[in-house]
Amino acid sequence: MKGSTIPLSPWLPPGRPRGWANRISAYWRWDRPWFCDQQCPDGVWTPSGKRDRAGIAQEQPSPGRPMRHTLPALGLLATTIVTPAGLADAAPVEEIIVTARMRAEDPQKVPASLIVLDAAILDRAGISSIASIASHAPGLVVSDPFGRFNPAPAMRGLSQPGTGDEPSVGFFLDGVYISGRSSINMFLADLARVEVLKGPQNALFGRNSFGGAVNLVTNPPGEEIAGSLELTAGSKDRREATGAVGGALVPGKLSARLNVAHKEYGGFYKNSVADGPEIGSEQSTSAALTLRATPTDRLEATLRLLTARDRDGQPKGYYLATNCQPRAGTVALSQYCGEIPDYQGAFAANAQHTGFMRDAQRAALTARYNADAVEVTSITAIGQERNEFNRDDDYSAALLSRAGQLTKRWDGSQEIRLLSLDQGQALTWLLGGSLYRFDNSTWRRNIQYFQGQTSPSGVATDARTDSAALYGSATLRLGQGLAVTGDLRWQRDAKDFASTARNAAGQPIRLSDQWTLWTPRVQLSWQASDDLLAYVSAAKGMKSGGFNDMANLFDAERRFGPESNWTYEAGLKSVLADGRLTANAALFHIDWRRQQVVAASTAGLLNNFYTNNAGRSRSRGVELELTARPLEGLDLHGAYSFIDAEFRDYADPDYRDIPAFAAVGGQIGGLALPRQSRHQLALGADYRADLPLDDLAGFAGGEWLWQSRQYAENSNLSWVPADSKINLWTGLERGPYRLTFKVQNLLDERNPLVAVRFSRPTAAGFTRAWLVTPSDGRTWTVSLRARM
Structure with missing residues (x-):
């Protein structure tokens, strides 16, 4: 990995002894406030320093957990100790190239915080979802309460506040934007690397890279004929087969690569309904063909065609009843207070519910022409997808409710850019423009059996986004290693929205709007030596507005505008010990304004949630990253993020009539933002050595992935506990063959991953509850791979 890091000490309170972290870690609770590492007077305090308004004990020590988590973790942590003597005997860490600034660069020379997961990390850790990408890239989190x-x-x-189609992190496949949240976890096969770019990337990437961007880079065709086949079997009915073959069709002129993958997982939890769908199962089949043509020394064209098919079962989950905070004048409890518990009951889904089905195809043509000092690039891309989910919405053996939705989407984009080639001149620059269209049609197909329904019904919507953008970047070398870079993007978004839902006047909803977004970024860097880079930057991130289609809303609540943030960052990147050690650090501060938040309208009691721009928040933190090769064959890597994100000003209308917030009108300023961890940590080690047998080598490795608790929602009254996973692998290699044994989640941790406020269907109607997603327990796999 390549990334960003910095010590915790700059964020310690003045005069606080450096031993405070040791006392806190003894409780395995790194998100306690510094002044409350043992027992707070007058009740319990939240991490932001505010006393919990509900009086709920949010951070009681858990005496049974420390040794269970800490001893294995300390074993892995000990392997990251780097000795200068060992470093002297090791070869340098392999170099990685990234395209974070639309040109190929060493990530250690890029004045921005980023993490790169290369092919070796993706392979050994078995990364096959965006959630597993996030666990290896501290600072990025993914909440997925409904599976994929x-x-x-x-x-x-x-x-994010809700579940719309506009994520706050842009996902790109070979530089092409992936439209729609349900599509971002689909094309993860045959990756060469994953670039996780932190902070706003709007200036160059555009399209919802409000908080950052993730660029999935696939393997290109090569000139030599080569291929691989890997077969995997494991617990919980895991079966996988992946294969790739490629090489020159016309030497020096045309090469190709074909990748095919099929993966099945039966799900960790069993369905107690005999003929019901599997719980948490996943099945994926994908294929990709890449053609690369170089008809002249100056021209290169790459065409990539992809198709993917997913068939998943019922998402794993269970409901948790509310237990506190009755609404004024009623006995109806509105919140769950305390830590979200593990689930000990049976999982259930009826045979009428089929899960999630998805079919998608994408095509992208990238052409590059080298005109001596300037490179001209054209990227043309189209994609289409059809998906449908059919979920047992009551998560029980009773046939009460089905939640369903059919989605059809299509997107197309055209981008042209001119890039000055870096030949050591003082000024390098980039100019570009793009057009983008996204059509998204949905039809809700719900069946409320408890109300006597027998066929699906629901609202149908058609939404279109048209976007045009111009952008540019210029870097001026000032001498003595100093350089200043300025980026700027102009983007015009126009959206049209039509729904069969009706407004208060009984008319179908028809809405349209457009917004102009200006997103600058300025970076000042100092390359003190080939091995040391320091930088500061300021960047603006923006995300488009949109529309609300719930039935019970006032007309003024139907639209919401763009949100924006200014992110200020300072970082340091270093390469030490002749390339065998890299250490990176970054500090950041984010001012988030016109924040898109979810509110409840007074126009009705149900179907009344909407998004508006009533919030303001702040986030700040530190990021660390370290890679080392202390001995030949031993690779160590670690990354850490500390994030202090809180609301600065927001009166949540859902809290105005509950005891914890009634006195302050629902104001939640000072509370932590939900569904994000204050601390994330990823540590890993790999060792490979030749064995005393002909052409036989052995390897072993492991990783510890940990994140602190996450608040379930804005009130901070409930939270999912810290999540800790230890994964191990070992195997043998001989010539082109490799045998690998892996254990995921060695300690069989099953803490809940995410909990969201939800409407639970019952025989008597809908009631408020928390929908909780559990973690899978321990699993294992055995893989055999052959290369040619």
Whole structure:
């Protein structure tokens, strides 16, 4: 990994002894406030320093957990100790190239915080979802309460309010934007690397890279004929087969690469309904063909065609009843207070519910022409997808409710850019323009069996986004290693929205609007030596507005505008010990304004949630990253993020009539943003050595992935506990063959991953509850790979 890091000490309170972290870690609770590492007077305090308004004990020590988590973790942590003597005997860490600034660069020379997961990390850790990408890239979190249907990524604490189609982190496949949240976790096969770019990337990437961007880079065709086949089997009915073959069709002129993958997972939890769908199962089949033509020394064209098919079962989950905070004048409890508990009951889904189905195709043509000092690039891309989910919405053996939705989407884009080639001149520059269209049609197909319904019904919507953008970047070398870079993007977004839902006047909803977004970025860097880079930057991030289609809303609540943030960052990147050690650090501060938040309208009691721009928040933190090769064959890597993200000003209308917030009119300023971890940590080690047998080598490795608790929602009254995973692998290699044994989640941790406020269907009607997603327990796999 390549990334960003910095010590915790700059964020310690003045005069606080450096031993405070040791006392806190003894409780395995790194998110306690510094002044409350043992027992707070007058009750319990929240991490922001505010006393919990509900009086709920949010951070009681858990005596049974420390040794269970800490001893294995300390074993892995010990392997990251680097000795200068060992470093002297090791080869340098392999170099990686990234395209964070639309040109190929060493990530250690890029004045921005980023993490790169290369092919070796993706392979050994078995990364096959955006959630597993996030666990290896501290600072990025993913909430996915409905399986692969609608994941919600967030960077540096900028968590999203709802479940729309506009994520706050842009996902790109070979530089092409992936439209729609349900599509971002689909094309993860045959990756060469994953670039996780932190902070606003709007200036160059555009399209919802409000908090950051993730660029998935695929393997290109090569000139030599080569291929691989890997077969995997494991617990919980895991079966996988992946293969790739490629090489020159016309030497020096045309090469190709074909990748095919099929993966099945039966789900960790069993369905107690005999003929019901599997719980948490996933099945994916994908294929990709890449053609690369170089008809002349100056011209290169790459065409990539992809198709993917997913068939998933019922998402794993269970309901948790509310237990506190009755609404004024009623006995109806509105909140769950305390830590979200593990689930000990049975999982259930009826046979009438089929899960999640998805089919998608994408095509992208990238052409580059080298005109001596300038490179001209054209990227043309189209994509289409059809998906449908059919979820047992009561998560029980009773046939009460089905939640369903059919989605059809299409997107197309055209981008042209001119890039000055870096030949050592004082000024380098980039100019570009793009056009983008996204059509998204949905039809809700719900069946409320408890109300006597027998066929699906629901609102149908058609939404179109048209976007045009011009952008540019210029870097001026000032001498003595100093350089200043300025980026600027102008973007015009126009949206049209039509729904069969009706407004208060009984008319179908028809809405349209457009917004102009200006997103600058300025970076000042100092390359003190080939091995040391220091930088500061300021960047503006923006995300478009949109529309609300719930039935019970006032007309003024139907639209919401763009949100914006200014992110200020300072960082240091270093390469030490002749390239065998890299250490990076970054500090950041984010001012988030016109924040898009979810509110409840007074126009009705149900179907009344909407998004508006009533919030303001702040996030700040530190990021660390370290890679080392202390001995030949031993690779160590670690990354850490500390994020202090809180609301600065927001009166949540849902809290105005509950005891904890009634006195302050629902004001939640000072509370932590939900669904993000204050601390994230990823540590890993790999060792490979030749064995005393002909052409036989052995390897072993492991990783510890940990994140602190996350608040379930804005009130901070409930939270999912810290999540800790230890994964191990070992195997043998001989010539082109490799045998690998892996154990995921060695300690069989099953803490809940995410909890969201939800409407639970019952025989008597809908009631408020928390929908909780559990973690899978321990699993294992055995893989055999052959290369040619």
